[in-house]
Amino acid sequence: MHNRFVIEAVMLAIYGHLLSPAKPVEYVIPSSTIHELDDILRSGDPVMPEPEDDKYVKEAIGKLIAFFEQPFYAKKISGSLLAPWRTSPPLPINEKVSITVIYAVDSAQYGEAFDPVETELILTCSKQRAPLLTDQIDLIGRMLEAEVPVMIVDIEDFEYVLEAGTEPYPENDTLY
Template sequence: MARRFVTEAVMIAIYGQLMVPSQPVEYVMPYSSLMELYDLMESKDPIMNQEEEDPYIRKNIEGLVRFFEDALNKKKIERALGSPWKKSPSLLVNDKVSITVVYALENAEYGEKFDPIETDLILLAIREKVPVLTDQYEFVDKVIEGGVPVQVFDIEDFEYAVEEDVPLEH
């Protein structure tokens, strides 16, 4: 059975190790984070702090957008847009990675402390009972300080998180 994580689409574009896990993994992402890829592609602002990494990451983002725009994948994603909280069928990336897109709808429950995508991540993690995978320390701090009932793994701990014997809290 695949380990499941809620994450943002941009995390997959930035961190190549997420595409070559030691165990099968399913990434569940809110549709809003997929749409953020388009904003990042169009933006002239740097995506990465290190200037030399920016062209590489932009190329990865463009590749991920092409993956989502593939006719079959696009059709699967569009199925999820029919109603709130509907999930797309799995999008197979390779033999160990699949992605499910969810049409998450932000609500005011966490909207004051978190931005809309963070709120979508939290609500999706709670709804799916799976941990969030992120590199955003500020987000992790806000989750802890706010007592938000989700488990969060830092990208640095990804391999640990996919190990079969690591219990995932619900």
């Protein structure tokens, strides 16, 4: 079982435990969510409700930005930005975690029910045949209501899903 999940870059900063999973994991991250990291820091708006937590998460976001800006990784990522749906090679964070950056493109396939980043996440899940890992209850609800054909994993259930080793998309199964 290859443990792959589609996730927004900021979730890795907010949920630090995702960087030290029990089993090897590959996170697929749309490039637009990496660009959002700078916007989050520059906005000055709190990311977390508690000031101490907010400070910690913003420091983690800064470290994640620094990771992506390292010359070796920046070159690998820029290569993925040459064509829509192209991916970078897996970028190792540590011995159990790697990140693959994908140049996702919002096709407005899901109309006004989802914003462009949400649409990119959904389409990335479909194209990569990987579940979405998120904490956004509202997004999960809207995806279920719209019957979006992707597997959704709440971050609270991440360790369970990782340990269960379920295969979300069998090789010969179609999503549509």
